Amino acid sequence: MKIVHLVPSMESGGVEQVVLELGRGFSAQGVENIVISGGGRMVEQLEKEGSRHILMPIGKKSLSTFFRVGALRALLQAIRPDILHLHSRVPAWAGYLAWKKLPPEDRPGLITSVHGFYSVNWYSAIMCRGERIIAVSNCIRDYILRHYPSTPEEHIRIIPNAISPELHHSGYSPSREWLTGWYMTYPELRDKFTLCLPGRITRLKGQLDMIPIVRDLLAQGIPAHAVIVGEAKKGKEEYKNEILRKIEQAGLAHAFTWTGHRKDLREILSACSVTLSLTQSPEAFGKSTLEALALGKPVAGYAHGGVKEQLDIFLPEGNIPVGDTAAITALLARWHAQPPPVPRQIPSPYKMSDMIQAHLNVYREISPSP
Numbered sequence: 001m002k003i004v005h006l007v008p009s010m011e012s013g014g015v016e017q018v019v020l021e022l023g024r025g026f027s028a029q030g031v032e033n034i035v036i037s038g039g040g041r042m043v044e045q046l047e048k049e050g051s052r053h054i055l056m057p058i059g060k061k062s063l064s065t066f067f068r069v070g071a072l073r074a075l076l077q078a079i080r081p082d083i084l085h086l087h088s089r090v091p092a093w094a095g096y097l098a099w100k101k102l103p104p105e106d107r108p109g110l111i112t113s114v115h116g117f118y119s120v121n122w123y124s125a126i127m128c129r130g131e132r133i134i135a136v137s138n139c140i141r142d143y144i145l146r147h148y149p150s151t152p153e154e155h156i157r158i159i160p161n162a163i164s165p166e167l168h169h170s171g172y173s174p175s176r177e178w179l180t181g182w183y184m185t186y187p188e189l190r191d192k193f194t195l196c197l198p199g200r201i202t203r204l205k206g207q208l209d210m211i212p213i214v215r216d217l218l219a220q221g222i223p224a225h226a227v228i229v230g231e232a233k234k235g236k237e238e239y240k241n242e243i244l245r246k247i248e249q250a251g252l253a254h255a256f257t258w259t260g261h262r263k264d265l266r267e268i269l270s271a272c273s274v275t276l277s278l279t280q281s282p283e284a285f286g287k288s289t290l291e292a293l294a295l296g297k298p299v300a301g302y303a304h305g306g307v308k309e310q311l312d313i314f315l316p317e318g319n320i321p322v323g324d325t326a327a328i329t330a331l332l333a334r335w336h337a338q339p340p341p342v343p344r345q346i347p348s349p350y351k352m353s354d355m356i357q358a359h360l361n362v363y364r365e366i367s368p369s370p
Contacts, residue, residue, distance in 0.1 A: 001363065002032040004081040004108070006091035008059025011040030012231075012261060013200070014287055015087050015115045018161055023051035025356030034079060036072070037091075058091045065094055073098040077106065082367040085111040089118065092126045109366035114140050116284040117305075120147045131366045134159050134359070136285045137306040157362050160306075161285045162355035163294050163346060167266060170296030170344045174267040182271060186257050189271075192225035193217070193336050196272035198265060198288040201232035201240045206278030206302075208243055209325050213276075214255050216329045222336050224255065227272055231261040270295050274335060276328070277301030286310060294346045298335055300328055314343050 003026060010016050019035055020042055026033040027050025035046060038057040047053055058065055058072065072094055076084065084099055086092035092112060099107055112130030117140070127133070128144060128151040135141040135158050144151055174182070183190055195214070199205040210226045217224035232240045247256050262268060265288065269275055275292035277283065282305025289299045289307050293314045301307040303319035311318045317340055320328045348354045 001083070001360075001367070002079070002081045003034065003083045003085060003363065004076065004079060005033070005035045005085045005087060006058060006095040007035060007037045007087045008091055009038040009040040010035065010042040010046060010053070012042070014161070014285070015113075016040070016042055017287065018113075018115070019087060020046055020049075021162075021352060022356065022359060024049040025352065026360075027051055029356070029360070031360070034081065036075070058094045059088065061090055065090055066097070069094055069097045069101070073101045076102060076108070080106070081108045083111055083363045084108045085113065086127070086130065087113050087115065089124060089126055092129075093123075096126055096129055109363065111362065111366075114144060114284075116140075117143055117282060131155065132157055132362050134362065136161055137309055139282060139305050139309065140284050157358070159355060159358045159362070160349055161287050161290070162350050162352045163287075163291050164352040165294070165346060168291050168294035168346070170294070170342070172266070172270055172295055174270055178264070178267050179271065182267070186227075186259075188254070188257060189225060189227065192223045192273075193332075194225050194227050194272040194274075195332070196227045196229060196269060196275045196292070197278060198229040198269070198275070200230045201228070201243075202236070203239055204280055205230070206280050208246065209278045209323070210256070210276075211243075211246055211250050211252060212325045213329050213332070214252055215250055216326070217332060217336075218252075218255060220333055222333060224332070226256045227259065227268070228256065229259045229262055229265060229268055266291065266295070269297060272297070273339075274332060275299045277307045278328075279305065279307070280322070281305075283307055290346070290350060293342060294350075296342050296344065298340050298342055300331055300335075314346075315340065 005019050007019050023033045023046050033051040036054045036056050038059045039055050043053045086095045110131045112127045113134040114127050115136055118124035128148045133156045135156055141156055141158055214224045214226050247253055269292045277289050285306035290310055292299050300318040302322040304322055
């Protein structure tokens with residue numbers, strides 16, 4: 001079987017990580033895996049793990065992307081994949097138009113993955129055009145059926161993002177060398193109650209809510225310290241500057257550490273006391289929270305979206321009403337005194353092998369190639 005994925009870039013982010021993981025899993029099973037994107041820092045790893053990458057800038061919201069539909073059609077004709085898997089809206093439009101221009105007998109099976117709560121309009125509706133539509137959580141399935149009611153319910157398949165039990169398990173701890181380097185770089189984190197908030201620096205991720213949480217914990221004598229892991233997109237640094245100003249005004253600059261983009265999130269999650277999810281709008285899935293839970297670390301988060309689904313199963317106490325920083329502060333104070341029990345194993349369907357096999361099963365529904 002030969003799979004082609006379309007994604008804007010392979011720079012960073014949850015969608016790109018899933019594409020990377022699918023490539024690794026498919027290649028290990030002898031499936032030919034090809035990713036077409038605008039490139040990025042993850043390409044080297046993608047290729048090292050057995051996939052092929054083709055550079056084509058198909059992620060920009062501009063007419064230039066649609067001028068490439070003909071070239072993309074020719075590329076698909078040359079590759080002759082069994083499956084065309086569309087992962088994001090701009091590449092999905094380019095890919096769908098190229099797919100439609102192919103003779104019907106040459107068209108690969110068409111799969112779309114809905115990775116998020118997109119704005120509801122004709123532009124986002126492209127993600128429901130697949131012959132099969134993969135939703136990454138139950139709440140995404142509900143979103144599709146509520147906002148795009150013409151989508152055949154029987155075409156939707158729920159496949160959660162997943163983690164590898166070999167990499168993320170409760171017995172894991174970072175190496176002594178890593179810990180030495182971590183505390184040399186961030187000595188302010190020693191002996192602190194560290195609160196990890198992973199994700200891009202955007203208003204959606206709720207970094208501003210860390211300010212009252214840290215302030216009120218410190219007022220109780222708890223040595224709380226925020227660890228913000230992520231970066232702001234180029235040209236969108238104003239929100240980070242707003243956060244920095246408000247942290248300074250609150251007199252909390254000493255209690256916040258900014259790491260920027262890191263490739264060692266597993267180690268960071270393991271080293272921190274608690275992982276938080278403070279998204280202001282529901283998150284489609286929440287990969288980092290699942291990874292933290294798999295590592296045996298407690299997670300507290302606003303009770304909506306995919307994170308709520310995870311916490312309902314693994315740590316219901318961690319569900320907090322959206323925006324209730326007082327409630328999350330009270331919970332963290334209790335956890336500082338007595339860490340909560342966290343399940344020692346992550347069950348199906350959250351294992352990486354489950355996710356890989358579920359995708360292959362969906363592909364074979366519409367393309368029975370071996």
